[in-house]
Amino acid sequence: MKVLNRIDALLDLSEEEHLLLDAVRALCRDHLKPRAAAYDLSGKFPWDNVEEITKLGLNGMFLPSEYGGGKMSYVSYLAAMREMAKACASTAMVWGNTFHAVKPFLNFASHEQKTRLLPKIVDGGMVSLCITEPSAGSDATSMKTKFIPDGDDIIINGSKIFITCGNHAEFYGVFGKWSEIENDRASISIVIVEKGAEGLSIGNKEDKMGQRAAPIVPLSFDNLRVSRANLLGEPGDGLKILFSALNESRPSIAAHALGIARAAFEDAVGYINQRQQSGRSIIEFQGVQFMLADMATDLALCESWLWRVGAMLDAGEEDIGIEASMLKMRASDLAMRITTDAVQLFGGYGYIKDYPVERYMRDAKITQIYEGTNQVHRQLVGRSFIEK
Numbered sequence: 001m002k003v004l005n006r007i008d009a010l011l012d013l014s015e016e017e018h019l020l021l022d023a024v025r026a027l028c029r030d031h032l033k034p035r036a037a038a039y040d041l042s043g044k045f046p047w048d049n050v051e052e053i054t055k056l057g058l059n060g061m062f063l064p065s066e067y068g069g070g071k072m073s074y075v076s077y078l079a080a081m082r083e084m085a086k087a088c089a090s091t092a093m094v095w096g097n098t099f100h101a102v103k104p105f106l107n108f109a110s111h112e113q114k115t116r117l118l119p120k121i122v123d124g125g126m127v128s129l130c131i132t133e134p135s136a137g138s139d140a141t142s143m144k145t146k147f148i149p150d151g152d153d154i155i156i157n158g159s160k161i162f163i164t165c166g167n168h169a170e171f172y173g174v175f176g177k178w179s180e181i182e183n184d185r186a187s188i189s190i191v192i193v194e195k196g197a198e199g200l201s202i203g204n205k206e207d208k209m210g211q212r213a214a215p216i217v218p219l220s221f222d223n224l225r226v227s228r229a230n231l232l233g234e235p236g237d238g239l240k241i242l243f244s245a246l247n248e249s250r251p252s253i254a255a256h257a258l259g260i261a262r263a264a265f266e267d268a269v270g271y272i273n274q275r276q277q278s279g280r281s282i283i284e285f286q287g288v289q290f291m292l293a294d295m296a297t298d299l300a301l302c303e304s305w306l307w308r309v310g311a312m313l314d315a316g317e318e319d320i321g322i323e324a325s326m327l328k329m330r331a332s333d334l335a336m337r338i339t340t341d342a343v344q345l346f347g348g349y350g351y352i353k354d355y356p357v358e359r360y361m362r363d364a365k366i367t368q369i370y371e372g373t374n375q376v377h378r379q380l381v382g383r384s385f386i387e388k
């Protein structure tokens with residue numbers, strides 16, 4: 001792994017971040033990786049892994065100190081995410097989902113809202129962002145959830161689908177349309193709903209192909225009443241808040257996908273060095289070497305772009321939507337290709353559950369679909385070149 005390890009060694013992290021990353025690696029080696037196959041099989045929620053993550057203070061990585069955190073660089077978060085996804089893609093998604101969901105609160109919540117909500121996350125609490133609806137997926141702006149102001153309250157009616165950790169969240173960022181604003185897009189707003197709110201129903205967990213221990217559930221809101229103090233920003237700020245959150249969650253999905261790809265690549269290299277056919281190690285066959293060359297080269301290029309986009313965010317760049325789309329699209333396509341090739345290199349053994357490569361392949365698939373499908377990202381990147 002010399003060439004790939006050399007890229008990792010170039011990461012510009014502080015001493016404290018290096019120490020934390022070492023602790024994450026130890027957590028992955030001792031707990032997450034050994035438990036990953038059993039969680040995949042049972043689909044049960046990985047509470048013990050979440051407890052270890054909380055003990056290590058990893059949620060604090062993305063929260064400022066005034067709300068109980070110890071904020072570190074975005075690059076160090078991406079590095080921790082990639083390590084975790086290498087070990088257990090489900091647990092990494094459970095952790096990363098809170099990072100994705102907390103962004104709107106960090107950037108747009110009032111001091112009162114932050115003081116009320118953010119310390120719950122330091123203590124291991126989870127957050128979910130609720131955008132998707134049964135008839136509003138890629139076109140999120142066609143969502144139907146309604147926010148009706150009523151004196152000092154807001155009444156919420158509607159439903160959401162596929163909400164990651166929606167059955168365990170301490171609070172939710174729910175997107176919907178403000179009834180008093182006529183323009184459809186301009187009416188999109190975001191409201192905080194806290195766990196146990198009257199009128200909130202949580203449906204059954206979906207039975208998924210991969211990342212099986214990271215649950216997704218449907219939610220419905222039936223005349224759910226919250227105080228107006230739960231509105232994030234102003235009525236109609238929803239799309240601005242959503243786009244700013246996606247710029248950071250999409251690179252995170254890329255780090256997750258690249259973690260799965262790295263695990264598959266490393267397992268495949270280990271296997272084909274050992275496995276003998278026709279009196280030789282499989283890695284000695286030129287056809288196999290060509291496959292490895294493509295896998296390693298694309299990994300090296302994509303990982304380099306991951307750290308580059310991470311550094312741009314750390315430097316305070318805000319206009320990185322296209323860079324983030326390119327990264328998410330390429331990293332997730334690569335994860336799918338490398339995990340599929342890894343199964344191929346394991347031969348028949350790759351197809352059975354004694355080896356983790358079949359799990360990697362199932363875990364990788366969704367990275368091409370959520371946080372904007374890759375068709376949507378191709379459209380975003382392509383149309384950015386239209387000259388007006």
Ligand SMILES: Cc1cc2nc3c(=O)[nH]c(=O)nc-3n(C[C@H](O)[C@H](O)[C@H](O)COP(=O)(O)OP(=O)(O)OC[C@H]3O[C@@H](n4cnc5c(N)ncnc54)[C@H](O)[C@@H]3O)c2cc1C
Nearest residue numbers: 129130131132137138162163164216369370371372373375
């Ligand atoms: C495991 C998992 C976790 C998720 N977590 C969350 C969550 O926490 N919160 C949340 O709000 N949502 C979540 N989602 C929802 C996810 O973001 C959506 O599934 C995704 O955006 C796609 O929407 P859709 O499923 O309705 O597909 P559709 O939008 O119906 O797309 C179907 C197909 O049509 C293609 N298509 C659609 N529009 C276009 C276009 N303009 N051009 C070209 N092709 C197009 C798509 O690429 C896709 O191939 C999750 C989904 C899953 C499966």
